Amino acid sequence: MKKIVLKDIAKSLQVSKTTVSLVLNNKGDVHKISKDTQKRILDFARKHNYKANHLARGLSRGQSETIGLIIPNIADVFYSKIASCIEKKAKEYNYTVVFSSSNENTKTEKELILSMMNRQVDGLIIASTQQNETEIQQLKNAKFPFVLIDRHYPDIDTNYVIVDNHDGVKNVTQHLINLGKEKIGFISIEPKLDAIKQRLYGYQDALLVNDIPENKEYIKELNNNNYQQQMKGVIRELVGAPNYVDAIVFSTHYLTVSGLRELRLINCKVPDDVAIVSFDELSAFDLIDPAITAIIQPVNKIGNYAVEILLDEMEGSKTSKESRKILKTELVVRKSCGS
Amino acid sequence: MKKIVLKDIAKSLQVSKTTVSLVLNNKGDVHKISKDTQKRILDFARKHNYKANHLARGLSRGQSETIGLIIPNIADVFYSKIASCIEKKAKEYNYTVVFSSSNENTKTEKELILSMMNRQVDGLIIASTQQNETEIQQLKNAKFPFVLIDRHYPDIDTNYVIVDNHDGVKNVTQHLINLGKEKIGFISIEPKLDAIKQRLYGYQDALLVNDIPENKEYIKELNNNNYQQQMKGVIRELVGAPNYVDAIVFSTHYLTVSGLRELRLINCKVPDDVAIVSFDELSAFDLIDPAITAIIQPVNKIGNYAVEILLDEMEGSKTSKESRKILKTELVVRKSCGS
DNA sequence: CTGAAAGCGCTTACAG
């Protein structure tokens, strides 16, 4: 475990550092280093468990073989699953990932981007707060490799991998309509994020094509920081007088959980009194009684595409064409919508 | 966004790199650099958004301000929560964390440890597979700072932060006994990990002190890789003939989920037909009907202590005394145990 | 008060 460096090998074997470095980087043959020398070096390195110091190599080569991942919150299962995929995929290509959570804080995110650059990450994967136009634009101008996931900047031309939020919510709303629901509530958070807006639009669109008039009273947008407190009143307004909705679409998994708790408290039966569906899910959604109908996001694909696009860009694919992926969600119908 | 380096500042301001470096590292006063010079440097750096290249600084200083985190799986909510805490805490001290998942694979974990060392992390936090005695011992011999979390090596003297698994399961088993349960099943995974063994011992211990004879038939240890298939038979054996247990303790959250699914399939009512409790929980456990009684692990404390102990060690606290924390779990009683 | 220089551990043209 004694740390051994390049110089030690060179000295012990009476060769130059150049030779050792070349051989260890598989450039021995290209540089026509004798098989014998190569073998001696390789054997010695293996025996003494030599590994190049990554900092030194990175400094010298100008790349760190590290990918930076900036997400709102690693403790959110949606992001931790994506992180897991990214990690797996990155490892295949010999990249390590360093992650940091922005907690949906614009300033934190900005600092994180800077900090990651100082740390010389070779590329960045960001699920952004969507409030850092300037930084993103600068990254782009500097031709720094990055790809946006989950949230993108509609006004900036970048690589991104997102899901079709509009389509997902439209489908599930249509599903509810097909089941005969006519008074469908929609509970969301304040639409700072485009993804959240799209979910609303999807809901509205479904109503529109079915000639169901939109009722503003059915649409509730809570504050992301104290949605739990607000949920109490909102649920009562929707399922009680005067609205008496017969279904509710929750636009995130945590809203679903929170809303369901309130429904239980006021003894409102799902799906008999009100049908519910959730955008995104948690692992126990099938065990809740009734099991929750949910729009599932393809987390694996998001992670995999993100890494692939990023690596492409890092290899300097001169194409300069941005890669964009808008993935479809999947509707998993369970009992909570009354089907 | 144009990248600017130390030399650029020195040149522009007609001072030496030494002076710039000193000032930027807050050593200006110590080295009695004139206030004026300091101000000029600071202003220039701020204006041009200068940040030191971390690789270079790390190489030069011999430390990277990075903590390595090796866990079985970042997609497991238990670990992602811990990761989140570790990240927050580390950030307070200006450390970044790089994580990698071992997937419970001993060889992978071994490689990860090596790889993290190459990357010059300053310290390591590991939730180990408990099969890498040699590597852990080497880390210790090399006096490399590290702390074990969640799982420790009983035979090696190291820093660690774990929970009292024995106590947690003993308590919940006692709780079941107090409720009048007499035929208590225990479903676990093959006890490769000490933590898992302790859970069994806790269960057995509770029976012992209550003079309830242990019945081998009540104890089921599944294979971690295909517990889902095995669960089917195991649940039937326990709740059906000939055992007819009146309660089941699940030793992990995913076993609980899997077991509950099977119970539903055979229409076995919880808690009337059989009471259940879970070691560890998922975020929707309170929404499941009946809500699941669970033994909660103090994830925040685990993460926080781990970082604190690690930083202490990294600062070379000569004390050479290992820090050990064995944290108590918390029993959250819900309806699934029939109370 | 400030600077020249060595060093961290690599990589890589360049030269022979």
Place this chain on the structure above:
DNA sequence: CTGAAAGCGCTTACAG
């Protein structure tokens, strides 16, 4: 086939 040397961008004794 192999080596001397410069360079990556910092930090830090040492000297004045």
